[in-house]
Amino acid sequence: MKNEYIVDDNLNVLRQIKGCSVDFVYIDPPFGKNRDFDDFDDRWNDIPLFVNEFLHPRIKEVHRILSRKGSVCVHCDISASHYIKVMMDSVFGYNKLINEIIWKTGGNSKTKKKMYKSHDTILAYSKTAEYTFNPIYKPYGEEYFKKNNPKMCEIRNEYYSSCAIHNSQPEVVKRPNLRYEWNGHFKQWLVSEEKMKYLHKDNRLTYSKTGIPRIKRYLNEMEGVPITDVWLDISTIQNGEKLDYATQKPIKLVERIISMFSNEGDLVLDCFAGSGTTGIAAIRTRRNFTLIDKNIKGKKIFDKRFRETKGKIVVKNTKKKKVDKVSAFFQAKPRSIIKKKG
Numbered sequence: 001m002k003n004e005y006i007v008d009d010n011l012n013v014l015r016q017i018k019g020c021s022v023d024f025v026y027i028d029p030p031f032g033k034n035r036d037f038d039d040f041d042d043r044w045n046d047i048p049l050f051v052n053e054f055l056h057p058r059i060k061e062v063h064r065i066l067s068r069k070g071s072v073c074v075h076c077d078i079s080a081s082h083y084i085k086v087m088m089d090s091v092f093g094y095n096k097l098i099n100e101i102i103w104k105t106g107g108n109s110k111t112k113k114k115m116y117k118s119h120d121t122i123l124a125y126s127k128t129a130e131y132t133f134n135p136i137y138k139p140y141g142e143e144y145f146k147k148n149n150p151k152m153c154e155i156r157n158e159y160y161s162s163c164a165i166h167n168s169q170p171e172v173v174k175r176p177n178l179r180y181e182w183n184g185h186f187k188q189w190l191v192s193e194e195k196m197k198y199l200h201k202d203n204r205l206t207y208s209k210t211g212i213p214r215i216k217r218y219l220n221e222m223e224g225v226p227i228t229d230v231w232l233d234i235s236t237i238q239n240g241e242k243l244d245y246a247t248q249k250p251i252k253l254v255e256r257i258i259s260m261f262s263n264e265g266d267l268v269l270d271c272f273a274g275s276g277t278t279g280i281a282a283i284r285t286r287r288n289f290t291l292i293d294k295n296i297k298g299k300k301i302f303d304k305r306f307r308e309t310k311g312k313i314v315v316k317n318t319k320k321k322k323v324d325k326v327s328a329f330f331q332a333k334p335r336s337i338i339k340k341k342g
């Protein structure tokens with residue numbers, strides 16, 4: 001089942017998978033839009049029934065097969081996200097919600113009676129508190145410089161931003177051991193006097209006109225600006241990427257999700273796989289995959305994508321970019337994730 005695309009009803013397949021054997025699940029199920037998309041039917045008599053009778057048993061299986069460090073991202077939109085979130089809380093526990101990601105999709109609407117819908121929602125839940133999470137940082141760009149106005153340190157020749165190193169409400173959180181005089185100012189500081197001396201000596205303090213210190217944060221020592229849960233920078237599927245499969249998702253989006261919630265070599269599963277975007281994103285980020293969808297058209301598209309991707313994988317983090325031998329990657333004997341019979 002590892003590195004395979006299985007054509008079947010996903011509930012049948014999920015039930016055959018061993019517990020705790022999958023590291024990350026991304027699903028992009030029907031949204032409950034009451035439309036027939038040709039490639040799949042998204043007509044339901046009732047949204048709560050769609051969530052509770054169709055999605056719920058599948059999510060219960062997803063929870064069972066996830067490893068201790070595992071998590072799931074459920075892609076949905078305003079049509080059913082409110083019901084899905086409550087259902088996810090009931091299966092995973094409300095305290096296992098990691099993030100509600102808002103992905104700006106661009107949008108249009110024919111009605112003048114409401115605003116354009118221009119985002120999808122991606123709900124991330126973990127199985128335990130020890131889930132895998134790799135934050136993503138963006139380089140400090142023009143926007144960061146405009147907002148934070150970093151200064152140049154003449155001694156180190158590096159940009160830094162600064163923040164307060166004293167408590168602005170010392171009476172609310174009293175820390176008498178952190179109260180001392182520094183540079184003529186008696187305050188409740190955020191660090192001990194000893195640490196303050198070290199920071200001063202290491203040129204990590206900057207002083208206001210009145211002599212109040214602030215701590216310097218050198219940009220070259222920080223990883224960049226961590227991305228937030230509002231994603232405006234990934235556009236919807238563009239012409240060059242379109243594969244004639246309804247509601248296909250952009251590879252860039254799924255790659256980002258997989259990179260954040262799993263590690264290289266992990267097993268990523270998508271049981272509403274469609275054209276197999278998750279499989280291609282997994283290959284490109286050096287993960288294993290299991291794809292399931294009941295529509296054979298999805299597998300046909302994926303098989304073609306897979307053949308085209310095989311020759312093009314670029315190993316990340318090498319100085320000289322080189323083409324990886326995908327065959328070697330897949331030759332490693334996959335651990336079985338199928339339950340033993342009996």
Ligand SMILES: C[S@@+](CC[C@H](N)C(=O)[O-])C[C@H]1O[C@@H](n2cnc3c(N)ncnc32)[C@H](O)[C@@H]1O
Pocket residue numbers: 008009010011028029030039040245246247248249250271272273274275276277278292293294295298
């Ligand atoms: C929104 S599409 C997924 C698109 C996919 N993310 C992509 O990028 O191509 C939803 C998919 O769920 C599949 N599906 C719906 N019900 C299913 C079921 N019971 N078992 C397996 N697949 C199902 C449909 O065939 C459809 O391909």
